[in-house]
Amino acid sequence: MVKILIADSENLEIEALKLIIQRKFKEVKVIATANCSDELIEKVEYINPDIIFIDMLIYGLNSFDVIRYIKKTYVNKKIVIMSIYDDFYFVRKALKLKVDDYLLKPIKVENVVEILNEFINIDKDYSINNELKFVLNYIEKNLKGNIMLQDIASCMNVSTSYLSKSFKNKMGTNFNKYVTKRKIEEAKYILKSTDISISDLTFNIGYNEPNYFCKVFKKVEGMTPLEYRELYKNK
Incomplete structure (x- = not known):
């Protein structure tokens, strides 16, 4: 499950984006919202979202200062800036802070879908690569033993059938x-x-x-x- 936090001073904007995400993505959940920068920082710390949508005009601290803090403190978070400004100055400043994407308001469904599809596919690739690495390392460390797929699946907290299919898809041969x-x-x-x-x-x-x-x-x-x-x- 991909966890999302939406930070915007306008509740209507939050609900609109939340509705798009809920209708289009089953594997994504909006787990928290924030109406000001202090609340945003607090929820990032305690809720640990994967993706954060931040309105550039959110109440409180300057949004760029908030982004700078989050990127420095939580390096793996993906951040999407939301703004009414279609201005190169703001885009360039956001890019310098290594913001992951820029969403222009009023928000369009297709733009949200495109951004999240890209993020989710990256996360899936990363996850699958880590899974495969774990399986291959386990095999190498246990060549002298009786290597069972169900034992590895249990270690990884996944089903044997899932791991079997995933392994074959990545390696082109079955586990045994x-x-x-x-x-x-x-x-x-x-x-x-x-x-x-x-x-x-x-x-x-x-x-x-x-x-x-x-x-x-x-x-x-x-x-x-x-x-x-x-x-x-x-x-």
Whole structure:
């Protein structure tokens, strides 16, 4: 859920923007509003929104000073300035403060939709990349063990089916095939660099039965582990 805070001195403006967001986005929720700069700063601190819409003429402190403070203190917040001024001076000043977007009043539905779609897609990409990184790191750290998708899903607090689909979409292969591939790659490295027995190798890469490991290895490489070792030694 993407959390939004709207800061505007005019309640009618707040309600209009809130209505647009509620009608167009199920995964976005306006969790708070503010009518002055002090209230805005307080709610940013305690409610922790993802996106903040700020009217440039909000009561209290200068809106640019407020934005400067929020950007410095809460670096990951996305800020959208709202203004009646279609003026390059204000746009340039907002850009210097690294404001994420500029919304001209009166607010148009299509402009709000465009801005939020862009933000949500960026957040989704970031989230998916972090998820994938976690899964790949988990696999690398647990190659010697029995790696189960449901265990990783439980660690990430997501469903097994969701994680399975997400992994396949990003990696182009399913989870079990990828884990098998990594285990066999590790086995090949060990076979080439050590004289470890096949039995010990089996347990070192998380398999319980040498016969089963040899069967999996042959299916992937087209030869047994011992044949692979001999082939490498003869090169």
